[in-house]
Amino acid sequence: MSEFDASVVAAVTGHMNGDHPEDNLLIARAFGAPDARESTMVGLDGAAGVWRVVDPAGERELRVEWPGGPVSERADIRREIVALYRASCERLGVTPREEHQAAPSGDAAHGASHPHGGGGHPHGGGHPQAADDGSFSGELRRATWGDHGASEHATFMEDVMHGRGTRDDYAAMVAQHYFMYLALEEAAAGFAEDPAYAVFHPAALIRLPALEADLEHLMGADWRERIAPVPAVAAYADRIRAVAAEGWKAGVLAHHYTRYLGDLSGGQMIARVMVQQHEFDAAGVAFYDFTELGDLREFKERYRDALDAVGAGLDSAERQRVVDEVREAYRFNTETFIDLDKARAAAAA
Structure with a gap:
């Protein structure tokens, strides 16, 4: 069984959960969890994809083998997710989105189109834009399938998503989020005076107060003295601030899109895992509480419409x-x- 670099797994699962959670649900309902209410992709290997599903029986992991058999190349993952999507549509009597009505083969299956463009609804509806229709949101979705290669294997996020991480691991991740969003929300404040961009950052989306509350709960009142950004986050924050200082609002939007749509989708499963594993109530996972936004699916559709504009x-x-x-x-x-x-x-050494 082929094992993929952790960066590949993170890129694929992050994209599926960030942009196309409805397709995750479609696959789960078709392949072993017909009553699933939630489905988040949490892993993959050469033989299968892995989803964490929630149905009336509770929460569990669902492993779905690739229809075409074991794979060993990154491009093959895309082809197999396309095949899973089409097979799910067939099993459930759902009409595939236009770009997937023909069977994927050869270069077409490895090309620019994302296998789940458009974020289709599990019952055949969903966002009207398709990945290959020339829309800006489609271009950005496809970008997340690009090469995010990192030569080192990292298991941190995999451990968190599978409930193997410790409370300290989760606190460390929240601390890094704080430094990311300190830079990002400073930058996003520049959207306020431009109607074309203000729509992306309503007051209900602001995360810093929730992060501060979570860190106090997780680490105590002196949390500010106990945290520091890892090198990648320090560089990340510097990049966001440089883009904002340039006055490049579309560049700030690139970072805004990448972070917030992931929080609104796959982040919801992280919160559920943390509540179950560490017995948190609202305190500790406030960062992932977007109740004030209303229906999250509708907000994400409005967000993508604004991206296209x-x-x-x-x-x-x-x-x-x-x-x-x-x-x-x-x-x-x-x-x-x-x-x-x-x-x-x-720390463990």
């Missing part, structure tokens, strides 16, 4: 520049977990 005003060179910045954001996130893994290992 921004993209329509950018020329091709500027759109590509934003896509490249999204890739940078993903690289910083991957390297953050590698650094957290290193710090954990050093």
Whole structure:
């Protein structure tokens, strides 16, 4: 069985959970959890994908083998998720989205289209934009399938998602979020005076007060003296501030999109795992509580519509520049977990 680099696993699961949670649910319902209410992709290897599902019986992991058999290349993962999506549609009587109505094969299966473009609803509805329709949101979704390669293997996030991480591991991750969002929300404040960008950052989305409350709960009143950014996060925050200082709002949006849509999707499962593992109530996982936003699916659809509106005003060179910045954001996130893994290992030595 082939094992993929942790950066590959993080990129694939992060994208699926951040942009296409509805497709995760479709796959779960078709392949072993017909009454699933939630489904989050938490891992993969050469033989299968792994989802954590919630249904009336509780919470469990669901392993779904790749339809085409074992894989060993990153591009093959995309092909197999396409195949899983199409097989799920067939089993459930759902019409596949237009870009997946033909069987994937050859270069077409490895090309630019994301296997779950459009964030289709598990019952065949969902966001009207498809990944290959020329929309800006589609371009950004495809960017998350790019090469986020890191040569080192990191298990930090995998341990957190599988309930193997400690309370201290979770606190360390929350601390890094604090430094990320300190920079990001300073930068996003520059959206306020521009109607085209203000829509992305309503007051209900602000995370810093929740992070501060979580850190006090996890580490005590002196938490500010006990935390420091890992190198990747220090560089990440510097990058966000540099983009903001340049006045490049579309660049800030690239980082905003990468972080917040992940929090609104896969982050919800992290909160559930932490509540179950560490018996938190609201304190400790306030960061993931977006109740004030209302329906999260509707908010994410409005967000993507606003992305498309921004993209329509950018020329091709500027759109590509934003896509490249999204890739940078993903690289910083991957390297953050590698650094957290290193710090954990050093503390244990």
